[in-house]
Amino acid sequence: MKPSPFTYHDPHSLDEALALLNQYGEEARIIAGGQSLVAMMNLRLAQPDHLIDINNIPVLNGIECQDRLLQIGALTSHQDILQSELVRQSCPILTNAAAHIGHYAIRQRGTIGGSLSHADPAAEWPMIAILLDGEMEIAQLSGEKRTLGARDFIQSIYTTDLAPEEILTKISFPCLEENEGWAFKPFARRRGDYFIVAVAACLTLDQSGRIKRLRLCLGGMEATAIRLDEIEQGSIAHLPDENWIREVAKAACNEGNPVDDHNADVEYRRELVEILVTDALQDAFKGTQRG
């Protein structure tokens, strides 16, 4: 469990890092928190010749909120997000999700950008990004930037739209609305494990108490988290009562195309979805009643 040989690079600016990436292309790998990459390297599943450490590029780190857009630098650690008052106030579902990622030591090093670039289908950030339609800001050598919605960015299991020469620099999430109810419900065998199945939901009601907007997302059912667009659309103007919750839960559990493994068979994943959707919608509804 030792990595194969590599050369370590320690750029101090984004340009420098981009230049290195451009120079080494497929032979290079960015290292952020190293919490996924180092394990892969130790198992020799990844054998990069060049490791480009982005930890000394300060512009990649930090949390800001502008025009109801929460912007998080790619290098921001899970723990910093968990502890941020700004995040808690503007987008509390992120705080909750961060608390479910691994354990303290892992959250201290692991970064949101690393997690999104790694695109583990059982990880918290890719799922929340898909739920909230987060926007990825990507830097290229040319000095150009491009932005991409989460659903386009995350393509499949461990696969994103990032080119080898690109760096994910920033992730923006629209702040939750006032009185927006939300819930994140992961199921794992042990505290801190990657989830087996997870459900995330955001719910807003109109003045008459009917559904204005529902966002509903399932994790663990496919190669990426999935948004239940049809159910979301169909719920608009519905009363958020127990009946509706039951129907949505029933419908949601038929979504996706999950796999059998030793953690869960297909049927069990669907059973979990039904339980977790029910739970999530009840919580989200309660959230809408807070104000």
Place this chain on the structure above:
Amino acid sequence: MNQTNDKTAFLNAGKTLLRKEDRRLLTGHGRFTDDIHVVGELHACFVRSTYPHAKISALNTAEASAAPGVITIVTAEDLSEWTTTLRLAPPIEGLLPIEMTALPKDKVRFYGDLIACVIATDRYLAEDAAELVIVEYEPLEAVTGMFAAMEEDAPLVDEELGSNMISHQSFETKSIQKIMKAADRIVESTFATARQTHLPIETRGCIAEWDEGSQHLTMHIGNQAPHPFRSVLAGRLKLRESQVTIVVPDVGGGFGQKIALYREELIVAALARHLKRPVRWREDRMENMLASSHAREDFARTRAAVDSNGRIIGLMLELIEDFGAYCFYPANYLARVVAMILTGPYDIGEYAYDVKVVLTNKCGNGPMRAPMAITSWIMDGTIDNIARELELDPVQVRRLNMLADSAYPHTMATGETMEDINPGTALEKGLESIDYKNFRKRQLDDRTRGVYRGIGICSVVESTTYGSKFYKAAGIPGSGHECAWVKVDPSGEVRASAGVMSTGQGYETAFSQAVAEGLGVDPKDVAIKLGNTDVAPYGMGSRGARGATAGGGTVYLAAAAVREKALAIAAKLLGLNSADHLSIQEGRVCWFFDGKIQETELTLSDIARTAYLDPTSLPDGMEPGLEVTKAYDPPPMTYSNSCHFCEVVVEVNSGIVKIERYLVVENCGNVLSTQIVEGQQLGAISMGLSGSMFEHMIYDESGYNQTGLLSEYMMATASELPEIEIISVATPNRRTPIGLKGMAEGGVMGSIGAVSNAVSDALAPFSVVIDSHPISPLSLRQKLRKSH
């Protein structure tokens, strides 16, 4: 020896002290194998099989040998020159003898099996080179299940044996067959434990140093039984035993994984000698999980003949164990104990067992904390099934079948004698503490609300501290005795040693208390020196819950003998004609006079100084010096008992089990150190719960291990484990020093049974019975779906 073993007679045994070893361990100053560095050391890395079962048709190390940093790459042929073949052939009826070379010659038997060893200047380069070794395999069909292994045309794991069934033993009382035939009612139950591994936080590892000048091998290694390890290592290297020293530093857990001499360590030692350079090896986590040692994977079936009241009139056990591909221990050794002690606290005079152990293409098994772990689940699970089938209360069936506490000593049908235990008291005390009387009503009320609550009870009679007589009777070579010395230096400093070795259990603390008790000093003034075979006396090491009774007990006896000599000297110095009224307390000689204890001016230091430096002042004929070495062979078996109670709520929609209460009533005799005993109890229960609810080493049908990483192998963490309440109903053992008993394994036995029985109880309305582990939410859902 204190004949009464009355707890109140002890001044130091049983006290709660802070663990002596914790100052260094908790401040990061422990010294583990990895903290030791030897100038010029080389690193070993093993090339391992990527097939579950295959012939090695070609092996090419040319390119790898030329890689940077590589010193040598050795294969089976090289090693056969430097090492002998292990032959494990104890004269045990029904057990086939096996032979094992340092590296397999022409075929690999499991995924992760050894092929070659790379020695390089560092571990990174060694791994780089290992990737370049070219192995050509001719895949063979793998046998991956115990039942498949027993089939007529099953592929053979070890061709030499002609069968995969390496051991088959049976026993029956005279009338059992007749009783079973005549019985009105036979209740059949099955139980299956999952394959597990020990998972010590520190994997295996060692450093071998060969001193060419003195022709001496020093082996630094985390090991539980340094002397027996030395004997085997010396033998297999064709060295005299005096040419080998084993030095065990701090060890990060063993749980049974660090007893035997495995092939890797033998190879590392052989290479150090061959290369005349120090060689080190640290097993990585994946190697540890894939290829170190596994455990459990038993299947048991009981058939109980019962009368209409639930009284068991005859019991038959069929037990099969999947032992994996290699035997580092006699293969019958673990399963046999289950069969021997199964009936435990119950009055079952007519009994039969049939125990088979089979080889499969998986990592070899070894003893893991409570090798007989399944015993109490089988027995109390059988009782619960009887209760369910006869629609009786499970407590009533227990009471009906349980021996009265006054019936001990009692000899089981197998000839095993239990004494000084109180399972009846433990059961009743626990029932009262958990308020069993009202539990059933609570359970029914909850069910009407869709809450499925259950209680599981498991009585444990734990076999501990196996004495030599037990080994002899079971036909297992080896001894159960232990050896210790206690020395008081001329300065008055007290040191002690024994052959057992701690892998984290806190022997330094407990043994200090044993010395303190025997000698009459403060535990903090005692230095315990363990783990170096040139310093410690030859002992049998740590296993089978023998640390306190065999290790601590022997230390105590040696200390008491030192005290006796010290007091004889004291009497002479004080001008008394006998030491009868003298004692030593906190290092000072005291005199019992006029109904009162009075201090004298004499201290242990004064006596020691006299003993070493002024021998002419000693009583006539007395040897100078103040040290005693003692050996002690404990009773054939020292039994402890306990009763475990687990209350759960099962969410039937998700299959999630919540442990709401866990209580254990314990009788582990008098103890050396209360805090350490409590740690062992909590640890053992946690290990049992983790094993029965989470852990599972999964092999797919072709023999590939699916769980060779910590991310895949589920071990419970503190977050998943319940608060544990412990109630003591201890009674001393009448024969052991201080009335000690072992206790480190019973918690595993009890928790496995208690949680399984609790879940079955909760799911009774669905007729779901837990008959296999782990009790995962998925497995419960799969069972519940079938019951709908």
